Amino acid sequence: MAASPERASLQTIGSRLRAARLERNVSLREMARRISVSPSFVSQVELGKAKPSVGTLYAFVSELSLSLDDLMIEDPQAAPTASSEPNPNMPQWSKNSAPFPWPQPPSPVQPQDGRRKIQLPGVTWQRLTSQDDPMVEFLHVTYEPGGESCPETKLMRHGGHEYGHMISGRLDVQVGFEHYQLGPGDSIHFDSATPHRLHNAYDEDCMSIWVVVGRRVDPRVSGPHHDVVHLPDIE
Numbered sequence: 001m002a003a004s005p006e007r008a009s010l011q012t013i014g015s016r017l018r019a020a021r022l023e024r025n026v027s028l029r030e031m032a033r034r035i036s037v038s039p040s041f042v043s044q045v046e047l048g049k050a051k052p053s054v055g056t057l058y059a060f061v062s063e064l065s066l067s068l069d070d071l072m073i074e075d076p077q078a079a080p081t082a083s084s085e086p087n088p089n090m091p092q093w094s095k096n097s098a099p100f101p102w103p104q105p106p107s108p109v110q111p112q113d114g115r116r117k118i119q120l121p122g123v124t125w126q127r128l129t130s131q132d133d134p135m136v137e138f139l140h141v142t143y144e145p146g147g148e149s150c151p152e153t154k155l156m157r158h159g160g161h162e163y164g165h166m167i168s169g170r171l172d173v174q175v176g177f178e179h180y181q182l183g184p185g186d187s188i189h190f191d192s193a194t195p196h197r198l199h200n201a202y203d204e205d206c207m208s209i210w211v212v213v214g215r216r217v218d219p220r221v222s223g224p225h226h227d228v229v230h231l232p233d234i235e
Helices: 005-023 028-035 039-046 054-063 068-072
Strands: 117-120 123-127 136-143 161-168 171-175 178-182 187-191 196-199 206-213
Touching: 005 039, 005 068, 005 117, 028 039, 028 054, 054 068, 054 117, 068 117, 068 123, 161 171, 171 187, 178 187
Parallel strands: none
Antiparallel strands: 117 123, 123 136, 136 206, 161 187, 161 206, 171 178, 171 196
């Protein structure tokens, strides 16, 4: 019997994470320490048997110097490469530098059919650009009923600044200590370094468009345990 799309997605993501970890010579135990989970959980994720939250997935890709796009490769046999060398195609963002050249894809159009995607329990990300953009993540995101970006007691944070626009359904968003309920047509933007959580507490899918700018080049959020921050009132 063929694996479900969700299970196949988990297995593919896990194999790519494991390949990148091994290429970096990071032990399973060290990987677990860096992202504040157990070694057995890392193993289960790499085998496609555990369901990482959005926040945990961000932790994996950040520690392994990957992008979300590396997990959206269509060929299941293609594994991402992790390198400590600077990516020559990635513009360096600095207030004091001259304007940098944006990458120019072969085609500016991404048809609806054939979008690259990551499917996790409760949430599906689809890339809306035809190629990986090192400065901007432009995503169509669907949160299923009960879907969340991270547990209620452990908010996520990462580099960059993000912008969201609701297409359908409703979504609860916590940014720091503030709570917002978004419906169709509503928009939100916030500093991604502020602890935050997205949660669909309702009985219908929530579809939205999200843009995250500068996540991979933001120097403010780096080092071990940078993906998750506890807020004092929810410890």
